[in-house]
Amino acid sequence: MxxxxxxxxxxxxxxxxxxxxxxxxxxxxxxxxxxxTSIVVGVAAGLPLTTIPATEAEPERLGVIQAIIxxxxxxxxxxxxxxxxxxxLGKIIELSGGxxxxxxxxxxxxxxxxxxxxxxxxxxxxxxxxFFDAGFIILVPIVYAFSKAAGVSPLKFGxxxxxxxxxxxxAVPPHPGxxxxxxxxxxxxxxxxxxxLAISVPLAFAAYWLGKLLNRRExxxxxxxxxxxxxxxxEQQTDAELRGSSLGEGERAPSAFTILGIIILxxxxxxxxxxxxxxxxxxxxxxxxxSMIGQPIFALMVAIAVAMIALGVxxxxxxxxxxxxxxxxxxxxxxxxxxxxxxxxxxxxxTETGIGGAVADVxxxxxxxxxxxxxxxxxxxxxxxxxxxxxxxxxxxxxxPSVAALGLDPIHLALFAxxxxxxxxxxxxxxxxxFWIVTRYLGLSVKDGLRTWTVMTTVLGVLxxxxxxxxxxxxxMG
Numbered sequence: 001m002x003x004x005x006x007x008x009x010x011x012x013x014x015x016x017x018x019x020x021x022x023x024x025x026x027x028x029x030x031x032x033x034x035x036x037t038s039i040v041v042g043v044a045a046g047l048p049l050t051t052i053p054a055t056e057a058e059p060e061r062l063g064v065i066q067a068i069i070x071x072x073x074x075x076x077x078x079x080x081x082x083x084x085x086x087x088x089l090g091k092i093i094e095l096s097g098g099x100x101x102x103x104x105x106x107x108x109x110x111x112x113x114x115x116x117x118x119x120x121x122x123x124x125x126x127x128x129x130x131f132f133d134a135g136f137i138i139l140v141p142i143v144y145a146f147s148k149a150a151g152v153s154p155l156k157f158g159x160x161x162x163x164x165x166x167x168x169x170x171a172v173p174p175h176p177g178x179x180x181x182x183x184x185x186x187x188x189x190x191x192x193x194x195x196x197l198a199i200s201v202p203l204a205f206a207a208y209w210l211g212k213l214l215n216r217r218e219x220x221x222x223x224x225x226x227x228x229x230x231x232x233x234x235e236q237q238t239d240a241e242l243r244g245s246s247l248g249e250g251e252r253a254p255s256a257f258t259i260l261g262i263i264i265l266x267x268x269x270x271x272x273x274x275x276x277x278x279x280x281x282x283x284x285x286x287x288x289x290x291s292m293i294g295q296p297i298f299a300l301m302v303a304i305a306v307a308m309i310a311l312g313v314x315x316x317x318x319x320x321x322x323x324x325x326x327x328x329x330x331x332x333x334x335x336x337x338x339x340x341x342x343x344x345x346x347x348x349x350x351t352e353t354g355i356g357g358a359v360a361d362v363x364x365x366x367x368x369x370x371x372x373x374x375x376x377x378x379x380x381x382x383x384x385x386x387x388x389x390x391x392x393x394x395x396x397x398x399x400x401p402s403v404a405a406l407g408l409d410p411i412h413l414a415l416f417a418x419x420x421x422x423x424x425x426x427x428x429x430x431x432x433x434x435f436w437i438v439t440r441y442l443g444l445s446v447k448d449g450l451r452t453w454t455v456m457t458t459v460l461g462v463l464x465x466x467x468x469x470x471x472x473x474x475x476x477m478g
Contacts, residue, residue: 003046008358012350015041016381017345023385024431030390034342038068039347045353054433067352068345075344075393080182080337082189084093084175084330085300089307089390090130091329092322093262096311097136097240099126105256107146115146116157117208123161124204128263129303131175133437140441144232145423154229155219157453158442160211163456164204167325167464170388171196171421173226173296173454176333179388180340181396182417184347185403189296191414193267199418199467206463207456214452254311262307269299336389343393347360350397357401370402371419371472375465378423386431388424395420408478419468426461429454 005013015037022033042064043049050063062070083192102125106118116326129134139161140154147154171194182192202388208270221229273294304326313321350356374395381391386444396417403416429450430436439449 003354005358005361005448007188008045008234008353008355009362011041011044011353012355012359012398014044015346015355017276017396020384023387023390030385030387034126034339034346034390038268038342038346039064041346041355042067042349042353044410045349045355047349047353062352064349067348071345071348072305072341074348075180076337077183079176079340079344081297082179082300083176083337084333085297085304085342086129087131087329088326088334089262089266089300090134090302090378091325092307092311093126093259094130094134094138096259096307096315097257097323098259099130099310100142101253101256102126102259103139103142111366115150116160116211117144119146119212120160120164120204120208122166124200125260125263126165127165127385128172128267129174132166132169132434135169136162136434136437137441141232143441145230151441153215153219153221155442155444156211156215157231158438159214159452159456160207162434162438162442163211163460164200164451166428166457167203167207167422167425167460168196168200170392170425171418171464172200174300176336176340177295177392177424178421180343180389181392182414183346184393184396185400185413185420187246187417188274188410188415189291190270190294191410192417193270193469194274195411195414195468196418196421197267197469199464202467203460203464207303207460210459211455214455217451219448221443222445223438225440229443231433241333251346252315254315255453260308261312262303265306266296266299266303269293269302270296273299291388320473339387339389340393343390343397346394347400351400356398359402360399369418370399370406371469372465373402374399374420375423378420379426379461382424382432383427383429384431386433388427391424392420395423411475415468415472415475419465419472420469422461422464424461425464426444426458427454428457 009124018040019033021035022028022036023030047064047067048061050064052061054060102118103122106122107115110118119139123135123139125140129139140158143154143158143161147157169175171178173182173189178192178196179189180190271294273291277287277290277294280290308322312325317325377398378395381394382388385391403413408416430446435449435453438444438453439446444452
């Protein structure tokens with residue numbers, strides 16, 4: 001017996017509340033909390049405890065556990081491979097010393113007077129394959145070095161760098177949140193990549209100028225960070241001691257052009273598959289070939305193969321060391337993969353119970369544009385529990401029926417996924433691990449972190465959504 005619309009909505013809201021309570025109040029790991037919430041919501045909404053086979057009168061009804069398994073499996077079919085490959089590529093670049101080369105080359109191109117612009121641009125590119133936390137920590141020594149040379153606080157260079165890196169992290173594949181959200185929604189990863197990269201360019205400029213604006217005020221540096229910063233470059237504090245040496249004895253960092261080429265390669269392949277392959281007749285050799293090389297999984301595998309040779313073998317890494325580097329990327333990726341899969345399970349439960357459809361009906365009656373709704377739900381979830389991945393996958397799961405009812409073409413479906421991604425950029429505060437990383441290394445108190453970092457992420461998130469909305473309106477619906 002189907003529950004009334006109001007009851008389904010209440011169960012859905014209660015499920016969200018339970019999820020937040022478990023993660024925030026009781027510090028339950030997000031993967032377990034999502035699965036537990038899925039079971040509670042499924043049972044409360046009337047899903048059978050085990051699968052009921054189809055009859056002539058009714059179709060098959062999945063049981064609670066079977067729906068969770070189907071949700072995890074459906075989401076992780078491509079997400080797990082993409083996140084694992086992206087982590088491997090990022091780890092190779094991270095440990096090769098590529099960040100230093102990239103930042104140095106950009107600074108050389110733009111000159112000493114434009115160090116802030118150069119570092120922000122280099123950070124935006126580095127953030128494509130490298131996760132936010134790791135990428136920012138990699139760049140901290142560079143920020144400290146340029147800041148000491150210029151006689152300024154590291155906040156001047158570090159704030160816009162952190163802002164654009166997080167903006168890329170939440171919206172550009174192969175990062176886990178946007179890949180998981182796009183998969184749940186059925187959006188094409190290629191179009192998500194192209195559109196989010198296009199929006200990231202003006203966001204990089206915005207991060208730089210917003211950083212300058214926020215830095216007009218002086219902020220007292222925390223004593224511990226001040227000691228770290230003052231000692232940087234001296235015998236007491238070296239780069240290796242600050243973040244761990246990424247280069248072996250006598251090993252030189254790769255050229256910036258090599259790093260740029262490796263990062264651009266998979267993006268170029270994805271763009272070819274998305275934009276060029278459809279020009280050929282379906283079923284022809286060139287259509288099939290270009291479509292295959294444009295698949296994100298294939299594109300990342302090609303980039304990793306090039307990175308293994310250019311950053312590993314040619315620079316003296318043994319096969320054993322290269323294997324260890326790639327394997328070291330997997331433990332961290334595994335946790336993210338599981339959380340993304342659990343988000344898919346929660347989405348399947350919302351679909352099977354009819355809660356997602358009930359939310360769609362209410363939203364349709366409210367008249368609120370679905371694009372704005374996706375952004376706001378993701379923003380609220382991000383502010384409430386801190387994880388961008390959980391925010392994106394939960395918002396996507398809630399709105400599956402609403403989006404399906406619109407019959408969006410691939411470009412607009414990708415734009416919706418990007419809008420949800422930018423929702424997870426804003427309102428980074430004390431429940432976000434990234435907040436503590438940024439404030440610790442830049443020497444900000446909690447109060448000053450809320451004045452600067454939280455403002456930076458929120459403005460960039462709103463601007464990212466605004467640019468997405470402009471594209472949504474300007475691009476004709478196919």
